[in-house]
Amino acid sequence: MNINKLHEDYKASLRKERMWVRFYQLLILVLFFVIWEVASTLRWIDQLIFSSPSKIGHLFVEKVADYSLLYHSSYTLFETVLGFILGTLVGTILAAILWWSPFLSKVLDPYLVVLNSMPKVALGPILIVALGPGMSSIITMGALISVIISTIVIYTAFRTVDSNYLKVLQTFNASRTQMFKEAILPASFPTIISTLKVNVGLSWVGVIVGEFLVSSQGLGYLIIYGFQVFNFNLVLLSLLVIAVFATIMYQLVELLEKRLIKNE
Amino acid sequence: MSFLTVSKVHHTYFSSKTATEALQDINLTIEKGEFVSFIGPSGCGKTTLLSILAGLFPPTAGKVLIEEQDVFANADLSIGYMLQQDYLFPWRTIEENVTLGLKLLKVNKDESEKLASKLLADVGLPSIEKKYPRELSGGMRQRVALARTLAVDPKILLLDEPFSALDYQSKLKLEDLVHKLMKEYGKTAVLVTHDIGEAIAMSDRIFLFSAKPGRLYQTFEVPEEVRNLTPFEARANPMYSSLFQTIWKELESLEH
Numbered sequence: 001m002n003i004n005k006l007h008e009d010y011k012a013s014l015r016k017e018r019m020w021v022r023f024y025q026l027l028i029l030v031l032f033f034v035i036w037e038v039a040s041t042l043r044w045i046d047q048l049i050f051s052s053p054s055k056i057g058h059l060f061v062e063k064v065a066d067y068s069l070l071y072h073s074s075y076t077l078f079e080t081v082l083g084f085i086l087g088t089l090v091g092t093i094l095a096a097i098l099w100w101s102p103f104l105s106k107v108l109d110p111y112l113v114v115l116n117s118m119p120k121v122a123l124g125p126i127l128i129v130a131l132g133p134g135m136s137s138i139i140t141m142g143a144l145i146s147v148i149i150s151t152i153v154i155y156t157a158f159r160t161v162d163s164n165y166l167k168v169l170q171t172f173n174a175s176r177t178q179m180f181k182e183a184i185l186p187a188s189f190p191t192i193i194s195t196l197k198v199n200v201g202l203s204w205v206g207v208i209v210g211e212f213l214v215s216s217q218g219l220g221y222l223i224i225y226g227f228q229v230f231n232f233n234l235v236l237l238s239l240l241v242i243a244v245f246a247t248i249m250y251q252l253v254e255l256l257e258k259r260l261i262k263n264e
Numbered sequence: 265m266s267f268l269t270v271s272k273v274h275h276t277y278f279s280s281k282t283a284t285e286a287l288q289d290i291n292l293t294i295e296k297g298e299f300v301s302f303i304g305p306s307g308c309g310k311t312t313l314l315s316i317l318a319g320l321f322p323p324t325a326g327k328v329l330i331e332e333q334d335v336f337a338n339a340d341l342s343i344g345y346m347l348q349q350d351y352l353f354p355w356r357t358i359e360e361n362v363t364l365g366l367k368l369l370k371v372n373k374d375e376s377e378k379l380a381s382k383l384l385a386d387v388g389l390p391s392i393e394k395k396y397p398r399e400l401s402g403g404m405r406q407r408v409a410l411a412r413t414l415a416v417d418p419k420i421l422l423l424d425e426p427f428s429a430l431d432y433q434s435k436l437k438l439e440d441l442v443h444k445l446m447k448e449y450g451k452t453a454v455l456v457t458h459d460i461g462e463a464i465a466m467s468d469r470i471f472l473f474s475a476k477p478g479r480l481y482q483t484f485e486v487p488e489e490v491r492n493l494t495p496f497e498a499r500a501n502p503m504y505s506s507l508f509q510t511i512w513k514e515l516e517s518l519e520h
Binding site: 189 | 318351353368369
């Protein structure tokens with residue numbers, strides 16, 4: 001028996017499986033676009049509503065050439081990233097305050113439940129009046145949509161950290177700040193990361209709805225504009241761009257996860 | 265004045281439905297450098313008493329003094345506390361775990377790292393500083409926890425069944441190690457255990473508690489001859505067996 005050879009075989013079989021997974025993933029992507037194109041050309045589906053990859057492709061080239069796509073997407077991207085960071089950061093800070101004062105957390109509990117159940121996008125009109133129809137109200141919307149759920153989830157993670165870790169720190173005469181820094185926060189990193197992953201999606205919802213309501217720029221604006229002039233090529237192009245950006249953001253969060261969580 | 269004095273300690277746990285008396289009128293003293301054990305049936309309050317000694321919470325009534333200072337919320341008093349499980353922080357390296365207490369005391373980093381490698385060598389684990397806890401076995405992790413506890417040079421070591429989760433071989437080895445280090449460093453130690461044999465093999469004196477409510481029932485002196493042996497050797501001594509029988513009978517009488 002040759003252990004080395006068996007190991008090589010095993011590694012080769014892993015490589016082979018990875019290759020096939022990639023192959024099928026690509027196949028689905030290609031088939032999707034091909035079927036879409038064919039269905040559109042042969043008029044199985046309404047070209048006016050569902051457009052076709054080639055038309056969207058042409059529009060893409062056109063919009064890249066006149067810089068308008070870059071202009072609109074950079075607006076939206078900026079708003080989303082800022083809303084996302086603000087939502088998670090404020091959520092974590094609020095969770096820390098609740099952890100700090102168990103009394104306050106008991107007092108605020110029903111309010112958190114109400115705020116969480118309320119559809120935040122319904123606040124849009126009020127935000128626009130209060131903050132003006134511009135970027136700040138859109139960013140606020142992107143943050144608002146994720147902040148309460150982040151607070152609740154992260155606070156729950158803080159509370160469920162094994163109290164024996166705190167006992168160890170207490171015998172070292174650690175202050176509450178030190179306990180938070182040394183045990184509570186690092187033990188909750190996995191939860192914070194999964195909150196980040198959820199928030200990527202949520203902040204896109206907030207920002208796009210915000211742009212539907214107010215703005216004169218951004219991908220949300222392109223969608224609503226395309227809808228109003230019945231240009232569904234534009235709507236679908238914007239959607240595809242959003243999908244690409246959202247995926248990239250998600251991948252970045254996963255990268256952060258690998259750097260932050262070393263003990264797995 | 266003794267090194268540690270427990271006087272008239274009562275403790276009651278309150279919940280919205282019940283008030284459970286865990287400890288009733290506990291009085292005892294422990295001398296510097298002594299190794300004592302608390303044994304007794306479940307519910308006798310031995311772990312409660314240990315937590316009170318550690319200053320984790322104040323007793324409902326009574327006082328616990330170490331060198332005439334109150335133990336509760338006393339930042340000047342350093343106490344070493346070892347739990348049933350190691351509770352090493354999984355996101356910190358072994359070295360960072362051992363130096364945790366020193367970091368909180370704001371001891372210089374080079375100095376604490378030097379101390380960490382000395383302590384790790386003392387507990388029989390040289391050159392594992394950069395590893396993570398998950399890479400070690402249960403016995404090794406408990407040794408690291410011991411090094412972490414010793415790093416802050418505590419006045420007293422409180423051991424809450426630290427050997428009970430280990431396999432038998434690791435348990436015997438760790439008992440010998442703790443016993444040896446306590447003598448070398450001249451530390452005072454209190455061990456809470458279910459294991460009569462462990463209590464006899466390791467300690468100088470044994471406090472037997474009765475349950476519901478927890479009361480100090482009897483104190484046993486371990487004979488000089490057994491005390492001077494390592495825990496492993498002590499188990500083979502004839503006097504060990506006779507003391508074991510005595511305590512066993514007392515414990516049986518408490519449970520019936």
